[in-house]
Amino acid sequence: METIFELLYDNDLLRRELLDNFIPEAFDRKTAALLKQSGRSISAPRIKELRFRSGDRLRQHLPGDMKGWFPKKISWQQHRPMLEWIYFGRSDFSAPFYDQMLLRHGQNPINQLLGFTSPLDLVPKPEGPAPVPLSGLIFHISRCGSTLVSQMLSAVNGHRVISEPGPVDAVLRGRFRDPSVGDDLRAQWLKRLVNIFGQRLTPRDRRLFIKLDAWHMMALPLIHRTFPGVPILFLYRHPLEVLVSHERKPGRHTVPGEIPVEWFGGTKMQLKDMGLDTYPVWVLESMLNTACDHAESIRFSSMDYAQLPESLWAIDNNPFGLNFSDGEIQSMKAASGYYSKDPGRRFRNDTREKQKSAGVKLRGLVKKMMLPTWEKWLESHGNRIRQP
Known part of the structure; x- marks a missing residue:
């Protein structure tokens, strides 16, 4: 299973195919199909389970093409600010507060499945x-x-x-x-x-x-x-x-x-x-x-x-x-x-x-x-x- 996540984190092109699939069932099917094309066999129901799994999803990794990715929160590691990312896509930013945007987009399947963090001072x-x-x-x-x-x-x-x-x-x-x-x-x-x-x-x-x-x-x-x-x-x-x-x-x-x-x-x-x-x-x-x-x-x-x-x-x-x-x-x-x-x-x-x-x-x-x-x-x- 870790191999599947490594593929999703490391393959920017594959991950980009998933970004704007906001309907959970469609996202699960699309993810399973793309992984199958890459030689990894996994079912859509299993993808759904993984979206709701417990445990640490974060990887220290920039989300590739950063368009549509926004700051979620900042944590501190050894006196260094680490920026956690969340995918908004082409959101209209209509919520009264940024925290409400985070709650709304936290339900996006890509944000449930994957998590990215990177040192703030290295963000291009x-x-x-x-x-x-x-x-x-x-x-x-x-x-x-x-x-x-x-x-x-x-x-x-x-x-x-x-x-x-x-x-x-x-x-x-x-x-x-x-x-x-x-x-x-x-x-x-x-x-x-x-x-x-x-x-x-x-x-x-x-x-x-x-x-x-x-x-x-x-x-x-x-x-x-x-x-x-x-x-x-x-x-x-x-x-x-x-x-x-x-x-x-x-x-x-x-x-x-x-x-x-x-x-x-x-x-x-x-x-x-x-x-x-x-x-x-x-x-x-x-x-x-x-x-x-x-x-x-x-x-x-x-x-x-x-x-x-x-x-x-x-x-x-x-x-x-x-x-x-x-x-x-x-x-x-x-x-x-x-x-x-x-x-x-x-x-x-x-x-x-x-x-x-x-x-x-x-x-x-x-x-x-x-x-x-x-x-x-x-x-x-x-x-x-x-x-x-």
């Missing part, structure tokens, strides 16, 4: 046409409409939006895996990932946008230096409304221990002194303070939740400096009518509801811990769309 540039240009980076304070923005952008034909990809987070926080990982190395790895995300799959591909995780605001200077000249949009919202949302369903960065406290400029001693109700407020203040500190030197655009969705497609002053056509604006308007995290629900602005439901304790914490930073932000940078 994708072959073929030049990658789709990176047209915008989306930062946000969380629960402030960033997913709505990414869904509106992805509704435009030729746009590809990569939303909160785990491999980017793994690279940005790589120094917590290996303290010797410096900014230059992280920048190099980020460029490799963006080249892969931007591989041109169809002639229609024109623009690439990446929406980062909320806590990546702390890495704004590094990301800006890595991609100078790429327009940056920072989305924000009244902190009380953001924190009400996190009270109901905590985000990863608001749970102590999920993201190292040092990432936000704190210490473990500070963490010990903070309660569960205080920590999310402190994290939000750290992110907003970073935005204040760099808004002039980096000159990114900013947008309040209350300005959505119309400000995204503003003809004279949209945050990415793009001249959207009437058709593109109509596509974004259509997408803006739905709740971004659940396309089956209609979107509505819930500012009043969030403000009304905030408890006395939370209001007190926000006033004590965030009010000065919030007022500083509004006075100097809030509610302004500015071209980089």
Whole structure:
């Protein structure tokens, strides 16, 4: 049986025949037929069993022609980032989050049968046409409409939006895996990932946008230096409304221990002194303070939740400096009518509801811990769309 897998891993031409067979039964029959032509006798039902077998599928091997292969996750082996691959094919990237894309395509038969991993620092540039240009980076304070923005952008034909990809987070926080990982190395790895995300799959591909995780605001200077000249949009919202949302369903960065406290400029001693109700407020203040500190030197655009969705497609002053056509604006308007995290629900602005439901304790914490930073932000940078 190992001989069969060696053949599938080593024979790029044979494997290429299997890639776009997304119907499991057809994939199993095709695989069995191709193996038979190569002198290996195996039945389609046995191929099905192998797709669901337990055990390690990964081989340290590039997937040959890399077109349609995307980053799945990054693991670390002896202080070296190893990139695991997944085959998307010519996917439309319509899911609200990259993790949902991984779940969807994890069901593709080729991804069930085979697994590839390779050192990130040895990944070559994708072959073929030049990658789709990176047209915008989306930062946000969380629960402030960033997913709505990414869904509106992805509704435009030729746009590809990569939303909160785990491999980017793994690279940005790589120094917590290996303290010797410096900014230059992280920048190099980020460029490799963006080249892969931007591989041109169809002639229609024109623009690439990446929406980062909320806590990546702390890495704004590094990301800006890595991609100078790429327009940056920072989305924000009244902190009380953001924190009400996190009270109901905590985000990863608001749970102590999920993201190292040092990432936000704190210490473990500070963490010990903070309660569960205080920590999310402190994290939000750290992110907003970073935005204040760099808004002039980096000159990114900013947008309040209350300005959505119309400000995204503003003809004279949209945050990415793009001249959207009437058709593109109509596509974004259509997408803006739905709740971004659940396309089956209609979107509505819930500012009043969030403000009304905030408890006395939370209001007190926000006033004590965030009010000065919030007022500083509004006075100097809030509610302004500015071209980089």
